[in-house]
Amino acid sequence: MPFRQIPYATENSKFMSATSVEVKINMQTNQPATDRTTGEVLKTVSLLEMLNGSADVLKVTVPASQVPEDLELGTNVRPVGLVAIPWVQSRGNGQLSEGIAYRAAAIERCAPASAPTPAPASSAAKPSTPIQKTETTK
Template sequence: MARIRVGLLPSAVCMAGTEATLKIKDPQTGEVATDRETGEHLYTVTVMLMEDGRADVLKITVAQSGIPAGLKPGVMVRPVDLFATPWARIFNGQLSDGIAYRAAKLELVK
């Protein structure tokens, strides 16, 4: 699957919209998603990206060690090593598609 590095403009502003939420791999069993390389638990954070007069909402996956202390809604953040992975699947006979975002860490912006 293609991983695409996301380059943000210097003028880009990112604001956390949610606290970090544990990512569940299988809702039926409650199995927690983990990083394939480190085994760390994965979390998702909804981030509002404002750039060039427009805004987008990104749901970014980050390993537990990449979640800074003090992360809460409304705090300015900077995603580090942000990648986008397009995906598609057929579920119940219907095509679903989207983009999954993954960052090495989120940094609080002072």
């Protein structure tokens, strides 16, 4: 049975790379993990998601060709096609582990958020006509 993939809404969030990009390792083979469909090597990067005054870190898996090679820590990014994949795993002793994996089709750089432009000074603070220097004679 395939894992259920739940689309992850990103429209109102801001994302920033929180770690460097690393090759994902298959824990059973200790080799680089690959996409089951395409065979492409997978990479992981932790993203800091900022939304409504709070922040969370998501460890996201992405095809290697879809991550900028020189992605630096703190870069503003946008995960494309981000999905959450709930999982449950038996530990063999009757206990279960559970969690959520995150997968994106790509990671794209974004422009940093610009600082707000200061409002122009009010006209009351400035004279309406320039002050001219005049000479006085005695």
